[in-house]
Amino acid sequence: MEAVGVLIFFTIVGAFLCAKARFPGGAIVFSLVALVLFVATPAGSGLPGAVATFMSTLNDTTTPVLTDTTQAGQG
Numbered sequence: 001m002e003a004v005g006v007l008i009f010f011t012i013v014g015a016f017l018c019a020k021a022r023f024p025g026g027a028i029v030f031s032l033v034a035l036v037l038f039v040a041t042p043a044g045s046g047l048p049g050a051v052a053t054f055m056s057t058l059n060d061t062t063t064p065v066l067t068d069t070t071q072a073g074q075g
Helices: 004-020 024-039 047-067
Strands: none
Touching (some): 004 024, 024 047
């Protein structure tokens, strides 16, 4: 897949054109295709792990606040 960069570029342009034409469904589809193509590249292969780490950290920090409990060792 040597031309994946060109495909990503065209999907971003397609998403922009759909958004400009006020067609949100097309913009979402083009954006999702661009995201899938990006994750398939070596540069984007770490993206799912980074998102998982971010969500895990977010969950660990917000759960005590939302459940009104203190973590062990905080008194």
